[in-house]
Amino acid sequence: MRFDYLNDGNICYNSQIFQADKLRKHRDKYMAEEAQRLNNMLESVKKHVTAEQIYRTRQGSLPIFLRRRAVELREASSGYYSHGVYFKGFGEGGTPTGDIYKLICDNYSSLECFYYHFRHAAEISYGSGFLWLLRKKDKLKLWFAPAGTLPGGGYDQLMALDLWEHAWIDSFESKSDYAMAYIRSFDWR
């Protein structure tokens, strides 16, 4: 099996805030490296599975030749998968409407409050990783997943913000400004 980062990390680009060439460079370097690592490890595996499924496979359930590489497999699969969700988030921008707007207001009291919590969560997240917006039924939660990890299963994954330095440090003054720029570029549909 093979991972195609150009397909899995397709950017529906329409942002007035992010520079298209920087986004593509980000994807074509970091997501491509993770695809390469996965493809090297999994080239003899016939069955197709997603990067998220690979991440969630227990070490004892991996094919024997992969068990000693379980840590590397988890790092590459979580990074690849998280980047895919991140890049797919870019879209028309604007503000959420309909059910998602109601859900945000029910959980955070207002859209402005949600923005505040989101940018604050980005600001205080320590180290490299992704900030996720997760949903379980009518509850939302923000969850920072450090490098090499994904949030636990059982949640709908609505958003993943890349908080590695390579994602923001050249273009934004702070993680907080970057987080708001992503929200303003997000495809809420």
Ligand SMILES: [Fe+2]
């Ligand atoms: Fe990244």
